[in-house]
Amino acid sequence: MGMLDGKVALITGAGRGLGREEALAMAREGCNLVINDLGASFDGTGAETKVADEVAEECKKLGVEAVGNYDSVADFNKAKGMIEQAIKEFGKLDIVVNNAGILRDRMIFNMTEEEFDAVIAVHLKGTFNTTRHAAEYFRKRGKEDPKLKNFGRIINTASDAGLLGNMGQSNYGAAKAGIAAFTLITAMELKKYATVNCIVPMARTRLTTDATPKMVGIMTKKDEKGLDVFHPSNVAPLVVYLASDKARRINGEVFRIAGDKVWIFRGWHTVKRIDNAGSPFTPEILAERIPSELLKGIPKKQDIMSVAGELVKL
Secondary structure (H helix, E strand, O other): OOOOOOEEEEOOOOOOOHHHHHHHHHHHOOOEEEEOOOOOOOOOOOOHHHHHHHHHHHHHHOOOOEEEEHHHOHHHHHHHHHHHHHHHHHHHEEEEEOOOOOOOOOOOOOOOHHHHHHHHHHHHHHHHHHHHHHHHHHHHHHHHHHHHHEEEEEEEEHHHHOOOOOOOOOOHHHHHHHHHHHHHHHHHHHOOOOOEEEEEEEOOOOOOOOOOOOHHHHOOOOOOOOOOOOOOHHHHEEEEHHHHHHHOOOOOOEEEEEOEEEOOOOOOOOOOOOOOOOOOOOOOHHHHHHHHHOOOOOOOOOOHHHHOOOOOOO
């Protein structure tokens, strides 16, 4: 018996990389699937329906039902259609995995408006679009049958580029940081009907190799025991767990996963404070005390390379 037997999931961007591995892992656990993928290149251009269809066929061979969907998550109404397709095909929807993404890296002084808008549209607005329509369905179904409790599952995908920062990715990083915040808030709003959690994968995909050639050397490294640390299949078990009934009490959390390690995040939080004995600060006092007191001895910021260095020798 699989952990997701009888469940129905929509996975966006499931034609390759992380989404494909998530789909296959969920299929092995008995989940029926809508495989969404535009079939575009890593920058969002082009389209190819066979990308989604091929994964759907792979899932069927694992003993579940699966159908392809070829629409863009950036379109509010098309995203609604994805939810409706799942319900029409399988009679219900239990799980949404928001994985679709593109990259258009550029230093901020060279980035165009279109490059910024396109990345925000797919990642952040796309996550909103599918979540918005799924949330309406989860709420309606939950009100009709209170015994279901928080039956729905939404799993979003963020990135260290947003939570830690990464040069050349102000558009992508802003979208991914937004998705983490979006997760925390929607988890509060939907707790009666669904859980909403977020993963931060470190994995070898088109976005970390084809789109970011400088990462190829890191992403192909193995650890000292020979584990292919950044293979995308390593991420899928966490998605399966968060999608399952066993994770009913896990809500509003952000997890990083890579190789054989899982971290849990806590977002922006204060690490130190100064006060001015009941009087407002002046610019002169701040100029003296921020460098000498507030910034002195605080923890060093994490960065992507230091995290990767925990996994493989760089």
